Each structure stands twice: as structure tokens, then as C-alpha cells.
Amino acid sequence: MERRLKEILEEVRREGGRVTALTGAGISAESGIPTFRGSEGYWVVGSRHYVPQEMATLAMFRRAPEEVWRWYLYRFGVCARAEPNAGHRALAALDHALGERFHLVTQNIDGLHLRAGATPSRTSHIHGDAGQVRCAEACFPGTLSMPDIGVRDAKAPLSAREVELLSCPRCGSWLRPHVLWFDEYYDEEHYRMQTALRAAASANLLLVVGTSGATNLPMQIGELALGRGIALVDVNPEDNPFSAMCQESPRGFFARGRATERLPELVKVLLEGP
Ligand code: NAD
Ligand code: ZN
Numbered sequence: 117m118e119r120r121l122k123e124i125l126e127e128v129r130r131e132g133g134r135v136t137a138l139t140g141a142g143i144s145a146e147s148g149i150p151t152f153r154g155s156e157g158y159w160v161v162g163s164r165h166y167v168p169q170e171m172a173t174l175a176m177f178r179r180a181p182e183e184v185w186r187w188y189l190y191r192f193g194v195c196a197r198a199e200p201n202a203g204h205r206a207l208a209a210l211d212h213a214l215g216e217r218f219h220l221v222t223q224n225i226d227g228l229h230l231r232a233g234a235t236p237s238r239t240s241h242i243h244g245d246a247g248q249v250r251c252a253e254a255c256f257p258g259t260l261s262m263p264d265i266g267v268r269d270a271k272a273p274l275s276a277r278e279v280e281l282l283s284c285p286r287c288g289s290w291l292r293p294h295v296l297w298f299d300e301y302y303d304e305e306h307y308r309m310q311t312a313l314r315a316a317a318s319a320n321l322l323l324v325v326g327t328s329g330a331t332n333l334p335m336q337i338g339e340l341a342l343g344r345g346i347a348l349v350d351v352n353p354e355d356n357p358f359s360a361m362c363q364e365s366p367r368g369f370f371a372r373g374r375a376t377e378r379l380p381e382l383v384k385v386l387l388e389g390p
Contacts, residue, residue, distance in 0.1 A: 117381055121369045124347050125321075125385040133320025133347075135214060135386065137207055138337055139222045139229070142326020142352060143375045147198040149226055153328065159187045173299045177252070181290050182274050185282055188293045190270040192246045192262070195225070200232035203325065203375030206383040208233035213387050219315035221308075223327060223334060225295050240308035240315070242333055244295035250306075251284040252292040257305075259294045260285075302333050309333060316340045321347040323382070325375050329357035342368075351378045 128135065141151035152168045159166045161183050170176060177184045211218045211234050220239045222229055225246045229239055248259035263281040274282070282291050296302065302309040312333060316322060322341035329335050335357065341348050342361045348368040350358040362368030371378050 117385065118369070118371075121349065121371055121382075122385055122390050124349065124367055124369055125382065126390055127367075128321045128347050129386050129389055131320060132217070134217045134219075134318055135210060135321045135323060136219045136221060136315045136319035136337075137210070137323045137325065138316075138327065138334055139207070139220065139224060139325045140327025140334065141224060142328075143203045143379075144198065144201075144224055144226050144228055145326065146203065146374060146376050147201045147226075147228055149194055149198050149228075151326075151328075152330075159183075169298050172295070173297045175299055177290075177292060177297070181252075182279075185274060185290075185293075186270065186272075188246075188295075189265060189268060192293075193267060193270075195227060195246050198226065198228060200228045201376050203379040204228050204232035204234075206379035207325075210383050210386060211235050211238055219311075219319070221312040221315060221334075221337065223331065240312045242296070242302065242307050242309065242312050243331075244293070244307065246293070246295070248294035249282075249291040250294050251287060251289060253284070253287060253289040255284060255287040255289070259306075260291070262293075263291075312337065313340070317344070319346055321349065321386075324348075324350040324352075324358040325379065326352060327356070327358065349382070351375055351382070 145151050159171050171187050218238055220234055221242055223243045225244050227247050247262050249262050250259045265278055284291050296307055304310045316337040327334055338358050338361050342365055348362050348365050349371055350362045351371045352359060353374055359370040362370040
């Protein structure tokens with residue numbers, strides 16, 4: 117590991133500092149879940165190709181709920197078949213070792229952090245969770261477990277049974293995926309916005325993994341860390357806005373590389389020293 121990176125991590129370890137991790141689609145890429153920049157996110161409706169930024173919207177759901185649901189059922193199926201990797205496991209080990217000094221803010225809806233052993237109360241899903249649904253008309257607060265639809269042909273229309281399973285048991289409207297859409301806003305109730313910001317405001321180290329910084333709250337968390345001058349490490353094979361922040365910060369380091377190779381060694385130094 118690079119000398120400067122070791123020094124930064126060693127300092128956090130000696131101080132008994134708080135660590136906030138911020139993860140994006142990149143940490144799950146090696147579990148076989150495509151990032152939004154991969155071509156698998158695309159979807160064809162009629163003869164038109166849609167990108168995730170068009171599919172993952174409330175506007176699209178209002179216009180074509182069955183299409184949007186088919187896309188999510190396909191993506192949820194990919195998540196359900198994936199297994200956590202060494203990156204998820206390294207962060208879960210950090211969570212267990214640091215206890216209340218650790219918090220995970222994830223943009224991923226795939227559930228792999230929890231399946232790797234992350235503590236639910238210390239995990240903020242700021243973009244929602246594939247395992248949950250809620251009433252599209254918000255006739256009740258909170259969420260329900262995602263109905264078990266099983267393996268389905270992605271191109272097949274929804275069956276009557278599937279439509280029934282995806283209907284609100286209280287008011288009969290559509291249930292919706294419990295995910296934050298591109299034309300919606302962060303909040304505390306569903307997406308733990310304040311909790312995530314608090315975790316960033318009290319951290320001694322922000323560890324960013326596999327995110328391109330395309331959305332607002334993660335960028336805000338990065339800026340907050342940069343402004344506070346805390347230790348800042350970014351794990352990503354490619355340049356991105358967080359790697360630029362790391363290069364700007366005196367206590368920052370851009371750990372270029374894949375999550376599965378970088379995170380286990382990083383966590384080892386944070387827990388055991390050099
Ligand atoms: P993104 O798709 O915009 O960017 C992914 C980032 O991961 C890129 O910077 C890429 O260089 C990096 N990356 C690729 N392989 C990596 C690896 N092996 N190790 C470390 N980094 C790697 O992802 P984003 O910033 O999370 O934003 C996309 C949005 O899409 C988010 O809102 C997220 O909720 C959603 N999304 C979630 C999933 C999931 O749940 N797994 C998958 C796709 C998209
Ligand atoms: Zn309802």
C-alpha cells in the first residue's frame with residue numbers, strides 16, 4: 117500500500133476516530149450487478165431505448181407503471197442472484213469492529229451490504245432498498261416487504277397475479293419500488309438524508325467507494341468532509357469528483373483500484389495498524 121495512504125489510515129486508527137463509508141454501484145460491480153454506466157441498464161419500450169435516468173422517474177411510473185415495474189423486477193432479479201464480495205465483507209468487518217464509531221451510507225439498493233453482515237441501524241440506504249415497497253399513493257406510512265414474485269421472463273407482460281401482488285393491500289393503488297427516483301427529493305423519513313449528513317459531519321474519515329458522484333447528496337457529503345479537513349479516501353478504478361477532492365485535500369488520498377482488492381487491505385490497516 118502507498119506510504120501516504122498508510123499514514124492517513126494509521127492516524128485515524130490511533131485517534132480512535134469515527135469512520136463513515138459512502139458506497140455506490142461500483143462496489144457491487146464485481147458481484148455482477150451492472151453500474152448505471154454499464155449498458156445493461158438500458159431498456160426498450162416499444163421501439164425506443166430508455167436510459168436509467170428516464171426509467172427511474174416518478175413521471176415514467178405515472179405514465180407506464182407496468183413497464184417500470186418490469187424493469188425493476190428484472191433488476192431486482194439480478195440483485196437477488198448476486199452474492200456479496202470481499203469489498204462488502206471488509207466494510208462489514210469494519211462495522212463490527214468499530215461499532216457506534218462506524219456508519220455506512222450507501223446508494224445501492226441491492227441489499228448486498230446487509231447480506232454481508234452490515235448492521236442495519238448503522239446503514240443508511242439513501243436511494244432506497246430493493247427488498248421494500250410502499251403505496252404509490254402513500255395511503256400508509258413506511259414500507260412493506262417486496263412481494264415474492266420469483267424468477268420471471270423480463271420481456272413478458274405482468275400477469276394478473278403479479279399485478280395483484282404489486283397492488284396496495286389497503287387502497288388497491290399500485291405499490292411502488294422503495295427507491296428514490298431521479299425526479300424526487302431526498303428526505304429523512306424514507307431515505308435517511310439527515311442521518312447520512314450527521315454521519316459525515318461527525319466522521320474523522322470519509323471512505324468513498326465506487327461512486328461517480330452523479331447525484332446530489334453524495335456530493336454534499338464529500339464537500340462536507342473536504343470542508344472539515346477530515347481524512348478522505350476514495351476507492352475507484354477511474355477518476356471521479358471524489359478522487360479530485362482527495363487530491364485537493366492535505367489529508368486525502370485517491371486509492372485507485374477495484375473495491376475487492378483495495379478495501380480488505382485498507383480495513384486491515386484501519387483495524388490492525390501497519
Ligand atoms: P455509477 O454507476 O454512476 O458509477 C459507478 C462508479 O463505480 C464509477 O465511478 C466506476 O468507475 C466505479 N467502479 C466500477 N467498478 C468498480 C470497482 N470494481 N470497484 C470500485 N469502483 C468501481 O454509480 P453511482 O455513483 O452509485 O450512481 C448510480 C445510481 O444508480 C445510484 O443512485 C444507485 O442508487 C443506482 N444504482 C444502484 C445499483 C446497485 O444497487 N447495485 C446499481 C446500479 C445503479
Ligand atoms: Zn395504498
